[in-house]
Amino acid sequence: MVHSPSPQHRIPAKSPRFPAANASETVKQTLVEMEALCRARRARLTPIRRRVLEVLLCSQKPLGAYDLASALASHGRRMAPITVYRALDFLIEQGLAHRIASRNAYVAGTGNRGTTAFLVCESCGDATEIASPEVAATVLKVLTERGYQPHARILEITGRCAHCQDIH
Amino acid sequence: MVHSPSPQHRIPAKSPRFPAANASETVKQTLVEMEALCRARRARLTPIRRRVLEVLLCSQKPLGAYDLASALASHGRRMAPITVYRALDFLIEQGLAHRIASRNAYVAGTGNRGTTAFLVCESCGDATEIASPEVAATVLKVLTERGYQPHARILEITGRCAHCQDIH
DNA sequence: GGGCCGCATGAAATTCTGTCACAAAAATTT
């Protein structure tokens, strides 16, 4: 079910929706790398933040804040919204997560804090992070042409992914 | 090369926040044009839809659905959310309005239903519609490269506008 | 130790955004 053979940023293709504790090997390794990144930056990846990041990493699709809150429930009580949002704020600051505004949802990122682009499938909702220097450069150019400070963060490009074209 | 002197889509620069009835001449004219466009398309620009469109046209900034609901209140009762959203759905379908997802807000459009790009100021929230064939082309290219069907609709580019750089 | 500061967390309430189901009204078609 791999969309294209391009080896870009891909997050493990395991299926559990809210994998709680059974993070796959790949996720575990990514997590370790991100921990290291945070240490290097002197940013504190606390247990809560780590757990939010882990759930995001395990999910192939963008998750809503309340999905996260449910996924991280304990004793039947789901995590308070504010807690989730605070964790997300931190992760987004660090480039470890991104907000997909068109879906009010969040995905794990790569740690890169520059301009990032996502292909969002309007059918299945899947969001694929792509590294496209070409798009980044063009956007930067347009921004400066119009007197905008190049703070461009995240670019969402809506379309229909290869997989969903077949089905429907 | 579309540099600064491009006469792109600009919406009249009058100031009233919720202009209710005092639409400027320019707005009135635009409205007439859009009415004609709808007639040509056999799309029904009903009074409600027209009023929503009018408020959007009069506002220089993106408005939230509830801003619209308040602006269109009568007898102290604001318009029901669903009514606003239904009107917005119609307008968006017709390309007469766009959703700025990063702000949960809406702006008037030009009627063009192709790919549209906006420069969104992260400071003042202003959204400027730009016609940038270059960006559109680049995005299209990337989309097809990845096997995406080129349905790209609206592109939001975040930054800080010239005006806000001075202030802060 | 005791007090202070910065930071992370917890909890409640509130507001904002958006949708669903169903009924009534209006326009279009036959």
Place this chain on the structure above:
DNA sequence: AAATTTTTGTGACAGAATTTCATGCGGCCC
């Protein structure tokens, strides 16, 4: 005129995000 489709109205509700106040914890300075 009757049937059908489209639009609008109403109430309830889920989901998204922020505000406000309180608590706990580690380090630090005296």
